[in-house]
Amino acid sequence: KTIVCLAGDGIGPEIMESAKKVLTLTERLYEHRFHLQDEAFGGAAIDQCGQPFPAKTLEACLASDAVLLGAIGGPKWDNATERPEKGLLALRSALGLYANVRPVEVDEAVAYLSPLKEESAKDVHFVVVRELTGGIYFSQPKERTADQATDTLTYTRKEIERIVEYAFQLAQTRRKKVTSIDKANVLESSKLWREVAEEVSGRYPDVQLEHLLVDAAAMELIVHPGRFDVIVTENLFGDILSDEASVLAGSLGMLPSASHSETGLSLYEPIHGSAPDIAGQSKANPIAMLRSVAMMLEQSFGLREEAQAIENAISSVLRSGRRTGDLGGTETTVSFTDAVLEAME
C-alpha cells in the first residue's frame, strides 16, 4: 500500500513524524508493508516550487492508495500571491473528495475540558458529513469589481444525492438517524437539498430523517448535542458547524477526519490547523493525527484490528494521565507518541 504523506506547515511535519512511527510499528506488529511517500504541499510547497499543490504531488496522490495530510498555512504566506489554502481546495477538487467525515466524540478521560457543562458534554457522539467539492466554494461565477463582489452557490441534484446517500449509509452502521441541515426558508439550493434528502430517505426506511435549519442547528449543537447521530450538510454550513461541533470535545487536538471520493481514494487529516505559534517545539498533540491514521487503516485498507489497537493505545495513555500541553499535561509530541508506541507493543 502506498501512502502519500503531505506533512505541510507549522506543526504538520512533527505530527506526520508521529504518524510514520505508528505506521512503522503497525507494519512490524501485523506484518504489513506500507510505502510512505513524502510530497510537498501547502506553504512548504510554495517555498519549494512556488505553488501550494505542485503537479508532482497531484500525480503521486492519484497513484496512491491513501493520502495523509498534516496541516497547512501560517502567517508567513498570508500575503503570498498563491496561498496554501488554495492548494487545499485544489486538492479536494482534483481528487474528487466530496465526502468530508468528522466524528465528534468526547473522550471520557478529558471530558472535563469541554466548554460545556458535564451533563451536555457526555452526550456528544455524532458525525458531521460535509459536502466538500461543491456549493459556494467552487460554483461560478465569482466576480469582483471595485464596488461589488459576487459569489455563486449552485448545487446539482446529483451532488446532493451522492453526499446524502453517504450519510444514510453511515447512519445504518450507527444509531440510524440523519439530520439534514439547510436554510430552506431562504435558499433555492437548500430547497433542492431538502427535496433530494427526502427522496434519498425513501430508500432507507430503517433510518430516520430530520431537517433542521442551519441557525437552529447552531443552537442545538450546544444545547442538545445528544440529539445528533449523523449530520449531513452542504459545504459552507459544514465548514461552520463542524468547527463549532469540534470545540465541544474540549480540544481540537483530539479529532480526526476523512475525506472520501468516488474512486476509493481518500484523504485523512486532523481537523486542527498548523498552529504556527507552537511549531517546531514538540508541543503539538499528535492524537488527532494518530486517529486519522487509524481511520485510514480501517476505512481505506479494511484493517480494523490495527485501527483499534491505535485507538486503544491512545485511550490507555490518556487514562494513565499522560497528556500534551493543550490538555493541561507536560508530555511532548515525541514523548506522547512514544508512550502510544509502547502501549501498542
Added chain:
Amino acid sequence: KTIVCLAGDGIGPEIMESAKKVLTLTERLYEHRFHLQDEAFGGAAIDQCGQPFPAKTLEACLASDAVLLGAIGGPKWDNATERPEKGLLALRSALGLYANVRPVEVDEAVAYLSPLKEESAKDVHFVVVRELTGGIYFSQPKERTADQATDTLTYTRKEIERIVEYAFQLAQTRRKKVTSIDKANVLESSKLWREVAEEVSGRYPDVQLEHLLVDAAAMELIVHPGRFDVIVTENLFGDILSDEASVLAGSLGMLPSASHSETGLSLYEPIHGSAPDIAGQSKANPIAMLRSVAMMLEQSFGLREEAQAIENAISSVLRSGRRTGDLGGTETTVSFTDAVLEAME
C-alpha cells in the same frame, strides 16, 4: 409617538399584551402619550388577507415612529403558498432595516442556565451587528430547475460600509473593539468585506479592528466569548452566529433585538420564535419582548430613564426568584408581567 404593533403568531399576541401593559404604565408614570396601532402580520395576516405582509401593514409601518414585532410562523403555515417568513424578509427590505443589533448578555440571576461552564458564561457581554437587507438573502439571480438550484451572494461596497460604520460607532460607546467576521479565504464577497472593514477602521482610530473567519468565530463564541465586544458580519453568517451566540445566555426568552434603517425608523423584536407548542397557555417568557420595548424607548425615542426603569424592574423580579417555566419557575406570562409592572411602580 405612534408605535405599530405586529403581534404575529404563536406566543406573539401574549407577549405583545405584556409589552402594551408596560408601555401603558410608562405613559402614566412618565407622562407620555404612545399611540399603539395593531396591524396584521405573518401567519395571522395570511389567515386574514391571504398574505403575510399586507399593503395596509406596510403603510402603517412607514407612517409610524417605531415598530414592535412579537413573533411569526408555525406549523399551520408550513405548506401555505405564502409563508410567514416571506413577510419578514419583505418587511426588512421595504423598511430598509439594514442593521440588526442583538446584545447578548448573561443575567447574573440566571447565569447557571447557560450551557457553558460558569467561568465562560460570566464573560458573555457582546453585541452582534448583522447586515440584514443584502447578501444571499436578497441577491439575484435565484434559479431553480429540476436538477439544479442557484443562489447568488452579492455585496456592494456601500452596503458593507454602512453596516461596518454602524458597528464602529456602536463600539465607540462600548469597549472599543470590532470583530469583523467573513470567509475571506474562499469568498470574493468576503474579500471585499474585509477591505472595506479596513478602510472604515481608518476613520475610527480609537477602535480596534480584528478579522475572524466564520468557522473560527463559531468556535471562539463558545471557547472565548469574552474576547468579543462588537461583532459585525454579513446576513447569513449573522443569522447563524447570532443564534449560536444567543444560546450562551441560557434562555432565548431573555434576549431582545433592534433593526435599524437609514430613515430613523426601527423595528424591535425578541430574538426567539413563535413557540407554537406553548402558544395560548400564558407560558411564554415576556422578558425578551419587554427588553425590546426598553430598547425602543431608548434608541428610537431617547427615553433612557424609562428604558432603564423597565430593565431594573425585570432584574429585580428575577432576583426575587420569580421566573417563567423556561427558566425553571412557575410564573405565567401574565403573572410575571404583573410583577414587572409592580416593580416599576
